[in-house]
Amino acid sequence: MRTTVPVIVAFLSGFVMVVSFFFNPDRTFIGRAQDVVLQWVTIVSGFTLVLGVFSIVRVNGRAVVRRTEDWPFKLATVISVFAMAIPAMLPVSTTSVGGKIFYSILPQSWGSWFGTGTGSIYDWLFNFVDSPMMETMFAMLAFYIASAAYRAFRARSADATLLLLTAVIVMLWRVPMGEAFLRLFGDSIPDYLNTFIMNGFNVAVQRGIIIGAALGAASMSLRVMLGIERTYMGKG
Amino acid sequence: MGFWENIQHIDRRWIYLLVAIAVFFPMIVVMHFPIEITPEARQLYEAIDALPNGSVVMLTFDYYPSAMAETQPMSIAALRHMFSKDMKVLTLSNIPLGGPSIAERVTREIALEYDKVYGIDFVNLGYKANYVAVMHGLASSIESIFPSDYSGTPLRDLPMMKHVKNYRDIEFIFVVADNATVDYWISIVNAQYGKPVGSGVTAVVAPKMYSFVDAGQMTGLLGGMKGAAEYERMVDISGSAIRGMDAQSLVHLLVIFFVIVGNLGFFMSRGKDGR
Numbered sequence: 001m002r003t004t005v006p007v008i009v010a011f012l013s014g015f016v017m018v019v020s021f022f023f024n025p026d027r028t029f030i031g032r033a034q035d036v037v038l039q040w041v042t043i044v045s046g047f048t049l050v051l052g053v054f055s056i057v058r059v060n061g062r063a064v065v066r067r068t069e070d071w072p073f074k075l076a077t078v079i080s081v082f083a084m085a086i087p088a089m090l091p092v093s094t095t096s097v098g099g100k101i102f103y104s105i106l107p108q109s110w111g112s113w114f115g116t117g118t119g120s121i122y123d124w125l126f127n128f129v130d131s132p133m134m135e136t137m138f139a140m141l142a143f144y145i146a147s148a149a150y151r152a153f154r155a156r157s158a159d160a161t162l163l164l165l166t167a168v169i170v171m172l173w174r175v176p177m178g179e180a181f182l183r184l185f186g187d188s189i190p191d192y193l194n195t196f197i198m199n200g201f202n203v204a205v206q207r208g209i210i211i212g213a214a215l216g217a218a219s220m221s222l223r224v225m226l227g228i229e230r231t232y233m234g235k236g
Numbered sequence: 237m238g239f240w241e242n243i244q245h246i247d248r249r250w251i252y253l254l255v256a257i258a259v260f261f262p263m264i265v266v267m268h269f270p271i272e273i274t275p276e277a278r279q280l281y282e283a284i285d286a287l288p289n290g291s292v293v294m295l296t297f298d299y300y301p302s303a304m305a306e307t308q309p310m311s312i313a314a315l316r317h318m319f320s321k322d323m324k325v326l327t328l329s330n331i332p333l334g335g336p337s338i339a340e341r342v343t344r345e346i347a348l349e350y351d352k353v354y355g356i357d358f359v360n361l362g363y364k365a366n367y368v369a370v371m372h373g374l375a376s377s378i379e380s381i382f383p384s385d386y387s388g389t390p391l392r393d394l395p396m397m398k399h400v401k402n403y404r405d406i407e408f409i410f411v412v413a414d415n416a417t418v419d420y421w422i423s424i425v426n427a428q429y430g431k432p433v434g435s436g437v438t439a440v441v442a443p444k445m446y447s448f449v450d451a452g453q454m455t456g457l458l459g460g461m462k463g464a465a466e467y468e469r470m471v472d473i474s475g476s477a478i479r480g481m482d483a484q485s486l487v488h489l490l491v492i493f494f495v496i497v498g499n500l501g502f503f504m505s506r507g508k509d510g511r
Binding site for chain 2 (some may be wrong): 035151180
């Protein structure tokens with residue numbers, strides 16, 4: 001039962017999506033069935049977010065209670081989850097869901113702190129805590145990439161040399177200073193690079209990868225629909 | 237230990253220091269190198285420019301704050317272009333954290349400059365989970381997927397949304413993204429519903445997108461901060477991408493310098509060892 005029901009649900013969901021693709025949604029029921037399935041997907045996705053929050057609180061909360069290694073960081077994670085989520089979910093005015101009861105207890109002027117709009121707690125935490133932290137982490141990559149380029153990017157073989165030369169040329173071409181430098185050797189060189197490297201070799205390789213990945217995804221979907229692939233149920 | 241061996245084992249903090257100098261130097265000395273426009277960026281600009289004034293366009297904010305340096309200037313330049321042509325702009329995000337807030341802040345800031353009114357000239361739909369379902373669902377009814385906007389106002393109360401019901405009412409979709417959602421805008425919205433889609437993506441994502449542009453599935457492409465700078469130049473604004481080009485130029489040249497010196501050290505020390 002625990003295996004059969006998910007396989008039937010997976011088969012029916014996939015089957016409806018595949019079949020309805022070939023029918024006009026304005027004229028046929030099967031064409032419209034795709035919309036119904038997609039609405040269900042959106043609803044189920046909402047529940048997965050709740051499940052994600054539950055999971056992160058359970059895993060980190062347990063570590064805090066047991067005082068395992070780095071527990072203060074895990075406590076910070078749990079506090080952050082609630083600090084972002086709770087003010088964002090509270091009603092912003094009396095017309096919001098549950099707003100009448102909420103603002104019979106608290107002053108209505110507090111409404112601007114809640115929700116996700118400009119000036120809310122969520123907005124403040126996002127703009128002044130989350131966003132700078134994420135940008136800083138990403139900006140630090142420039143330093144690591146420079147160091148890695150110096151230490152690891154070696155012309156050890158013909159393949160590596162080809163990759164290295166292409167990388168250097170594209171890096172030059174993608175910045176105004178490098179482009180100006182390349183134009184010293186001929187006005188059309190940047191255009192040639194765009195045509196031959198980005199629209200030539202690059203496109204050929206990318207198409208191969210995209211088509212390969214699409215075929216892989218199609219075969220995997222078929223395996224899931226037919227119940228051959230069951231790892232999504234935690235089974236091998 | 238000889239010179240080339242020393243070069244091979246240089247303390248990485250010197251590298252970090254040189255990168256920091258390359259980033260900060262253009263803040264003191266401004267260098268203006270001409271920004272050439274690539275055909276892909278021009279195609280995107282011309283596609284939007286060719287739309288009649290007052291057209292409804294969708295602008296997505298499918299990016300996290302970490303990629304803002306590259307993607308936010310694209311959004312700003314696109315909004316300036318759209319508002320200058322009195323277009324109605326519908327924004328949304330397929331990213332839970334970042335995109336919706338950035339869309340809200342950036343769109344309202346730019347709208348103020350052009351005297352645009354929320355609900356009449358632009359609407360922010362916000363975020364809904366599962367972008368594949370969202371993209372499909374918007375084809376039949378925007379209101380079924382987003383009953384209310386980002387602030388919780390029901391769509392039926394927004395004047396602009398009285399005439400915008402699904403993709404048929406949208407002329408063009410400009411996707412600004414730092415991840416794989418752009419693939420789905422192509423494979424679902426362009427391929428299945430025939431909507432023209434153009435994109436501005438991070439430099440890491442851009443190479444893959446060339447194949448879509450080449451196939452005619454994508455109408456124009458902005459790649460990384462350089463792409464954003466190109467769009468700013470075409471819209472005739474001096475934004476953060478054009479200003480950032482000097483720092484990016486220097487850092488790119490520095491990385492090339494590191495690659496050359498690193499390889500010289502590698503070959504010279506290998507020659508000495510007789511390998």
